[in-house]
Amino acid sequence: MKLLFYPTHPTATKPLTPSHVKMFLWFDLLVDATSRVIPVTTLANRVTCDVTAQNLGFWHYLDTSFTDDPALYADKDELWVAEQYVRYHAERFAAPPPVLEELRSRVEHDFWIHPASARILELWSEQCRLLGVDERSLHTWTPLPLTVDEALEALADLDVLLDVRGLGGGAYLDLTPEGIALRQLVSEQGVPNYVVHVLRELLAVGPGYDRVVLAFDAEIRHDFDLVASVLRRAGVETVTLPVDRVRLPGVTGTTRAGGFEPYILARIIERFLPTYGLEAFRLGIRMYYVLHVGRRGGCEFDLAMLERFMRKAAAAVRRLNGGEPGVAAPGDLLRELWPQIVPRDGAFVDPNRLLQTLFKQAPESAAARALARELLL
Amino acid sequence: MVEQDTLRRLFLDSVAARGLELEDVAAFADGRWQPREVAGDTSALVILRDYDPKEFAQGATAFVTGLDAGAREAWYREFTRTSFLVGDPDRVPDRLAGLLSQRTKSMAWVWSPADRETLGLRRLLKPLRTSGPWLGQEDAEYDLGGGGSSSRRALTLAADGLSLEEYLVHLNHTLCECLITGVLSPGDRVAIRHVARIESLPPGCPYARVVPDPHDTARLTAVTCVS
Numbered sequence: 001m002k003l004l005f006y007p008t009h010p011t012a013t014k015p016l017t018p019s020h021v022k023m024f025l026w027f028d029l030l031v032d033a034t035s036r037v038i039p040v041t042t043l044a045n046r047v048t049c050d051v052t053a054q055n056l057g058f059w060h061y062l063d064t065s066f067t068d069d070p071a072l073y074a075d076k077d078e079l080w081v082a083e084q085y086v087r088y089h090a091e092r093f094a095a096p097p098p099v100l101e102e103l104r105s106r107v108e109h110d111f112w113i114h115p116a117s118a119r120i121l122e123l124w125s126e127q128c129r130l131l132g133v134d135e136r137s138l139h140t141w142t143p144l145p146l147t148v149d150e151a152l153e154a155l156a157d158l159d160v161l162l163d164v165r166g167l168g169g170g171a172y173l174d175l176t177p178e179g180i181a182l183r184q185l186v187s188e189q190g191v192p193n194y195v196v197h198v199l200r201e202l203l204a205v206g207p208g209y210d211r212v213v214l215a216f217d218a219e220i221r222h223d224f225d226l227v228a229s230v231l232r233r234a235g236v237e238t239v240t241l242p243v244d245r246v247r248l249p250g251v252t253g254t255t256r257a258g259g260f261e262p263y264i265l266a267r268i269i270e271r272f273l274p275t276y277g278l279e280a281f282r283l284g285i286r287m288y289y290v291l292h293v294g295r296r297g298g299c300e301f302d303l304a305m306l307e308r309f310m311r312k313a314a315a316a317v318r319r320l321n322g323g324e325p326g327v328a329a330p331g332d333l334l335r336e337l338w339p340q341i342v343p344r345d346g347a348f349v350d351p352n353r354l355l356q357t358l359f360k361q362a363p364e365s366a367a368a369r370a371l372a373r374e375l376l377l
Numbered sequence: 378m379v380e381q382d383t384l385r386r387l388f389l390d391s392v393a394a395r396g397l398e399l400e401d402v403a404a405f406a407d408g409r410w411q412p413r414e415v416a417g418d419t420s421a422l423v424i425l426r427d428y429d430p431k432e433f434a435q436g437a438t439a440f441v442t443g444l445d446a447g448a449r450e451a452w453y454r455e456f457t458r459t460s461f462l463v464g465d466p467d468r469v470p471d472r473l474a475g476l477l478s479q480r481t482k483s484m485a486w487v488w489s490p491a492d493r494e495t496l497g498l499r500r501l502l503k504p505l506r507t508s509g510p511w512l513g514q515e516d517a518e519y520d521l522g523g524g525g526s527s528s529r530r531a532l533t534l535a536a537d538g539l540s541l542e543e544y545l546v547h548l549n550h551t552l553c554e555c556l557i558t559g560v561l562s563p564g565d566r567v568a569i570r571h572v573a574r575i576e577s578l579p580p581g582c583p584y585a586r587v588v589p590d591p592h593d594t595a596r597l598t599a600v601t602c603v604s
Contacts, residue, residue, distance in 0.1 A: 319603035
């Protein structure tokens with residue numbers, strides 16, 4: 001079984017919020033554990049993430065409101081960039097379609113990133129290293145294998161395209177025989193949206209794998225259900241893995257409206273890492289998001305609860321390290337645990353089941369303790 | 378240029394013919410015309426996968442002639458309100474396909490006595506939206522495809538700068554209202570001619586579509602006329 005893991009990534013326009021941290025931790029643990037048993041390829045591409053009209057429009061907003069000179073952004077922090085992002089939405093700034101297409105071309109062909117977002121990625125990388133997640137995907141740019149027209153042709157071949165561009169209109173994903181509403185893919189002005197760019201990658205790459213796992217923010221579930229439908233039509237076995245957002249105390253709406261500042265990862269690191277140390281911080285934050293918050297459900301972020309998990313983690317680290325901190329995990333332990341840690345329809349490890357199983361076995365099993373150290377600390 | 382007094386008279390006559398008052402359809406305040414949404418939700422939907430002018434003219438004719446007298450009267454009273462949707466009529470799921478009352482190769486017409494009765498279709502499909510002026514206008518003659526007596530009629534349409542959806546709104550209202558009022562018969566042949574502006578109306582003009590000028594709302598303008 002060859003698995004392709006396709007996670008969505010946040011655009012580099014804001015600090016990492018609890019919702020982002022939750023996704024990073026869930027995805028990182030899922031891939032790390034699963035790849036020890038079956039081959040897993042993670043397809044994370046900044047190009048797909050950055051070519052959305054929303055993101056490119058923000059970059060143009062920065063250029064027109066400030067400058068495109070990198071020097072201005074070199075010492076800016078995440079909150080400054082986020083403040084501009086909130087303004088961009090509040091002002092309903094709309095970049096002209098030709099500008100969006102020009103910027104898209106720069107991203108796709110030159111792997112260009114706006115200096116403000118480059119600065120954000122620099123800060124995110126540092127935070128992800130402390131969090132203990134693989135941050136290489138933040139810095140991966142790959143050409144999209146299909147052009148927009150090739151992707152639309154592929155959709156036409158699958159009999160799921162309504163193309164009225166000849167009349168000056170747009171192009172739509174057409175699953176109406178299944179009672180699913182038309183989904184616009186290309187605007188009347190010729191601007192393709194992110195669904196097209198996702199399909200440009202997955203229609204080409206997906207067929208090379210036994211199964212594709214689409215992992216995404218549950219807010220965009222409808223679009224990824226559509227992507228999954230298209231892939232299945234193309235003969236690709238596809239599973240969707242939506243992850244619910246974490247609500248923030250006193251905040252409604254998305255990060256476009258602000259209000260997340262006290263809960264960003266940088267603040268969480270400042271608050272807990274010096275007190276508890278790196279290993280307890282990493283274990284505690286994983287226990288909180290995987291065991292307490294869970295993948296689904298609208299749990300509200302709770303700093304007091306997170307601290308409780310940090311304290312539990314500090315004690316657990318001492319027990320996990322015990323007298324054998326240098327012992328490596330046996331290679332076949334995950335294979336033995338597979339039936340307990342993989343969901344019924346899954347070919348991948350469920351992080352919640354994994355942690356519960358490891359913590360249950362850890363008191364009596366040096367192998368389980370070693371595996372927990374490798375995966376969680 | 379057509380005199381504003383003439384256009385105003387035609388506009389008011391059109392309102393009165395529907396049993397309405399001027400204030401039901403527009404206000405004229407501070408020297409500006411302000412259109413109002415006519416009360417009611419009787420309408421037609423036109424679903425387009427593609428556009429062909431002959432197919433459209435014949436499809437619209439068959440749709441109007443297929444409505445009973447009560448439906449035509451109600452629709453006429455509400456200014457033949459019509460929504461244009463993009464979609465493939467061949468792919469409408471069975472549970473909604475029964476709503477399609479008239480089909481052509483790439484279009485379908487739907488009678489909607491109330492919005493709630495066609496809500497499923499309007500949620501499934503998308504409003505027709507295009508970018509830039511519609512450049513597919515061609516002067517041509519079409520048989521409306523219905524039976525009965527046959528005359529040749531001229532339909533002039535001021536099409537300068539119109540998007541496809543704007544163009545269809547004017548053409549559709551003109552064809553359908555003329556069929557309802559008898560200015561056109563289903564067996565007629567219609568010569569459609571496109572101009573930048575309608576500078577004069579034919580003598581005894583039996584129909585003109587008069588609307589507030591979008592470029593100068595102090596004025597009315599004729600966007601179509603039939604002779």
